[in-house]
Amino acid sequence: MTAAKAMDRPVLEIDNLVIAYKDQDAFHSVVHGVSFAVRPGEVVALVGESGSGKTTTAQAVIGLLAENGRLESGAIRLNGTDISKWSQKQLDTIRGSKISLIPQDPTSSLNPVKTIGEQVGEILKIHGRGDKKAIEARVTELLARVGLSHPELRARQYPHELSGGMRQRVLIAIAIALEPALIIADEPTSALDVTVQKRILDLIDDLRREFNTAVLLVTHDLGVAADRANHLVVLQGGRIQERGPTAEVLSAPRSPYTRKLLADAPSLAKPQRVSKANTGSDEYAIVVENLVQDFPVKNGRETFRAVDGVSFRVRKGTTHAIVGESGSGKTTTARNVVAFQKPTSGRIVVDGADVTALRGENLRQFRRKIQLVYQNPFGSLDPLQSIFQIIEEPLLNFGRIAREDRTRKVHDILERVGLPESTLTRKPRALSGGQRQRVAIARALVLDPQVLVLDEAVSALDVTVQAQILGLLDELQQKLGLTYLFISHDLAVVRQIADTVSVLHDGRQVDSGTVEDVFLRPGSDYTRELIDAIPGTKTFALA
Known part of the structure; x- marks a missing residue:
């Protein structure tokens, strides 16, 4: 075989794959005849909602199906060799060395009682890649390669001492340690803030180019797929609805399901909301002035300022969004507004009531005016x-x-x-x-409240379900005259639902105004960075 033909040969070929799960006493197929290929240096995205079969397909490739799952028929060829019938012992010889996985949740995927260095070094040790000294040097090199500062220090730390983005970089270091031919990235950024998400995806892309690695990207986010993938495979109910070059699928989708995904993806959709910020009531439902919230740290001897001088006003019947990354102070601000905690200083007025002055029965009755909808509908x-x-x-x-x-x-x-x-x-x-x-x-x-505070209320939902909930909120607002305070890290969603917005960074308000003004004329470098990080804004083709 010539070098050119070898380069063109797929690293991964999935041929007519059928997978079933056992429920009680019978097996039921959940993946039906799926076929696609991934070539060296190429990104193929499996796109679909929860239950579409995308993660099950990816798990089958690396031999990590759940205990009640089995491969009914079809082939999984890695560099031309069918591994679909291999035992776990055989698969252990290629996991990490030929094929590796970047899992979704960096918190549950790392061992809390082992150091970072031990966990990155483990895969090198399993595959006999050098003595203790050589492995330690390689671990430091890998941690530096994935962009972690002070890699020697990180190697001695434990997972809880790192941020979510740093932990995800550790998982990437483990995945690339042996320079595998194929990386499966299973929702690798879904739990991360938008700017951290962009940095992680950029890192994976850099490594793909450097090592000519094939990447199978599993994602429910069509914006991410649009930015990062050469080819799309759209799944629904375990069946392929559409596949082809990314630009082709996005510009002329043939499947009704793909068209619906595109219409519902907030990062790809054009804003259709007519702002009510200047046409609604002249009365304000929420007034926040110079809000400050300190928390005690170090046994109460010092304080940490979580919110520092935040001010905004929300007209009745409109939606005001507070956006920012984890730690920006947005949820603390929301908790102050609903009187779950008393601010250190500042003034909060909701529907004419001074929240900071409420006590006892007056505070209890205040709950009728304002209600909170949490992020996780199952946990709440x-x-x-x-x-x-x-x-x-x-x-x-x-x-x-x-x-x-x-x-x-x-x-x-x-x-x-x-x-x-x-x-x-x-x-x-x-x-x-x-x-x-x-x-x-x-x-x-x-309770017929006048104000709803929605704390990341759609972030845990699939894109089509998210679109349904956003549509419901808009309909309820129109019919009932509700005022929303919408807390989110997702600027694409904010652009769809909000009239006005405050951008928080490290507890301070760095931008505010109508959504149109803030998006078109951001006043801070941080806001520009957030807007630039919205997935779906890059060109479709990868270099």
């Missing part, structure tokens, strides 16, 4: 209660309301959020993520 709903009980509970906490009136109110609000009555007898675990978030919104609305 009591798993032992029925959906009826979950939505009814706030009504039981405020005054005496007849049972018939409570029942009517629960049914009415359920209908408003677009859920069938049959949902009421079910438990949260029986619902999808989008249905659970609708329940969380229903529970927040059952």
Whole structure:
């Protein structure tokens, strides 16, 4: 075989793959006849929602299917050799050396009781790549290569001492340690802030070019795929809906499902919201002036300033977004607004009430005016209660309301959020993520509040479900005149839903104004960096 032909030969070939999971006593197929190939130096993205089969397909490639999963038929060829029938012992010889995995969650993927150096060095030790001294030197080299400062220090630290982005870099160091021919990146940045996400994806791209590595990118984010992949494979229900060169698929999608994904992706969609910032009420639902929040550190002898002089106003019936990365102070600000904590100084007025002055019964009754919707709809709903009980509970906490009136109110609000009555007898675990978030919104609305604070309320949802929830919020705002305080790290979503925005960085407000002004004329380098990091803004083709 000539060198040119060898370079053109796929590193990975998936041929008519069928995978099934055992449920009770029977196996049910979840991946149906999937086929695609990945060549050296190429990025192929598997794109789809939860349950589409993309992660299952990737797990099958590296032989890490769940215990109840099995490969029914089809071939998985690595450099021309079918490894689909290999034993785990055989697969151990190529994991890390020929094929490696960058997992989704850096927190659960690293051993909390082993140092970073031990964990990076483990794969070198398993494959006999040098003595102790040589492995230590290679570990330091790898940590430096993935952009970690002070690599000798990082090698001695434990995972909890590193940020999420730093831990993800450690996983990449492990994945590239033996310079494999194929890297599977399974949602490698979904848990990261947008600027950290961009840096991690840039790093993977740099390494791909340097080593001519083939990359199988698993993602639900079509914006990320648009930026980073040469080819797309769109999955739904375990079947390929569309595949082809990225630019071709995105410019002329043939599948209705792909067209819907494109329409729902906030980073690829054009903003359609007409701002109400200057056309709504002249009254302000929320006024925050010079907000400061300090927290004690070092046994209370010192303080850390989480929020430093933040000010903004939200007109009634509009949406104000607070954006920033982890640690920016956005959630602390939200907790101050809903009176979950008292600020160190500053003034907060919600619907005419001075929040900082409220005490006792007045503070309790204030909860009727403002409600909070959390990020994780599963963690915020009591798993032992029925959906009826979950939505009814706030009504039981405020005054005496007849049972018939409570029942009517629960049914009415359920209908408003677009859920069938049959949902009421079910438990949260029986619902999808989008249905659970609708329940969380229903529970927040059952007291007829004037203000909703939404803390990363759509960040845990698939793109189409996210679009449905954003559409629901817009509809509810139009019908009920609600005011939203929308907390998010995702500027693409903010561009879709918000009228005005405050950008926070290290507790300080570095930009504010209408969404249009901030996006078109950002006033700070940090805001420009956030906007530049929105996925979907790069050219489709990779160099």
